Amino acid sequence: MEVVFDQVNKTFVSSFARKKVHAVVDLSLSVKTGEILGIVGPNGAGKSTLLKMLMGFIRHDSGTILIGDKRPSDPEARIQMGYLPENPYYYDHLSAEDLMKFSATTSGMVKQDIKPRIETLLKTLNLEHARKRRLRTYSKGMTQRAGICFALVHDPELIIFDEPMSGLDPLGRKLVVDMVLDLKKKGKTILFCSHILNDVERLCDRMAIMDKGHLKKILSKQELMEKLDDKPAAADGSETNILENIFLDTIESEVAYE
Numbered sequence: 565m566e567v568v569f570d571q572v573n574k575t576f577v578s579s580f581a582r583k584k585v586h587a588v589v590d591l592s593l594s595v596k597t598g599e600i601l602g603i604v605g606p607n608g609a610g611k612s613t614l615l616k617m618l619m620g621f622i623r624h625d626s627g628t629i630l631i632g633d634k635r636p637s638d639p640e641a642r643i644q645m646g647y648l649p650e651n652p653y654y655y656d657h658l659s660a661e662d663l664m665k666f667s668a669t670t671s672g673m674v675k676q677d678i679k680p681r682i683e684t685l686l687k688t689l690n691l692e693h694a695r696k697r698r699l700r701t702y703s704k705g706m707t708q709r710a711g712i713c714f715a716l717v718h719d720p721e722l723i724i725f726d727e728p729m730s731g732l733d734p735l736g737r738k739l740v741v742d743m744v745l746d747l748k749k750k751g752k753t754i755l756f757c758s759h760i761l762n763d764v765e766r767l768c769d770r771m772a773i774m775d776k777g778h779l780k781k782i783l784s785k786q787e788l789m790e791k792l793d794d795k796p797a798a799a800d801g802s803e804t805n806i807l808e809n810i811f812l813d814t815i816e817s818e819v820a821y822e
């Protein structure tokens with residue numbers, strides 16, 4: 565499922581002092597089918613806004629966004645997408661199983677496919693033991709994993725994860741890393757935002773660095789590897805995080821904390 569952003573702009577007018585915030589500025593970017601694109605950037609860079617526009621939750625002011633040949637507002641495009649928001653909030657009187665049944669039914673899944681799909685996801689994300697428990701009794705990591713199940717139940721072609729590792733312990737992170745690699749093998753297209761640069765470096769085919777609404781740099785894994793080869797090993801034997809260095813060089817002079 566190819567994704568294209570062409571000269572996309574989004575400005576918010578904050579109700580406080582009617583100040584304009586240019587959340588996304590003239591951004592052009594395309595993602596190929598089967599590619600994993602990581603989006604990184606400091607707080608307030610515009611990453612979540614970009615993903616929300618792709619999901620059709622907010623409208624862009626100008627430019628074009630295409631999912632395949634469809635616009636984000638097209639129901640046919642929406643059915644092909646799975647989304648994990650940055651701060652997932654679900655009806656907390658539902659269980660993980662209820663949540664997935666709801667998503668599967670509303671996205672038009674064939675009835676006999678629903679049960680096996682739910683079983684697979686509960687197993688993959690280690691929630692089998694809590695399948696009938698209400699979400700309000702879940703820990704943060706469990707809620708995050710339930711959110712991932714919710715995003716994936718209808719087997720979407722385009723997967724959009726906003727901070728998928730948030731709140732996960734090392735075991736949970738490993739589950740998600742393995743799952744993302746498995747989704748890639750199946751040819752899914754994945755966009756994800758993360759502040760955990762190690763995960764982005766490990767999982768993504770390309771990495772986009774955003775700052776203050778602008779796309780500052782885009783790097784392929786190949787380019788990253790070449791830079792790693794050029795870099796002398798650290799004297800203390802510590803791992804060299806190339807993406808972190810590039811990230812800091814790209815935004816260093818301009819960081820403004822929100």
Ligand SMILES: Nc1ncnc2c1ncn2[C@@H]1O[C@H](COP(=O)(O)OP(=O)(O)OP(=O)(O)O)[C@@H](O)[C@H]1O
Binds near residue numbers: 613
């Ligand atoms: N609904 C809104 N109304 C006004 N301003 C907004 C709104 N949503 C986002 N913004 C502003 O747009 C800018 C980009 O926000 P966005 O949430 O996309 O950044 P981000 O890169 O996802 O940040 P973070 O890493 O902190 O999640 C910020 O300055 C933010 O305050």
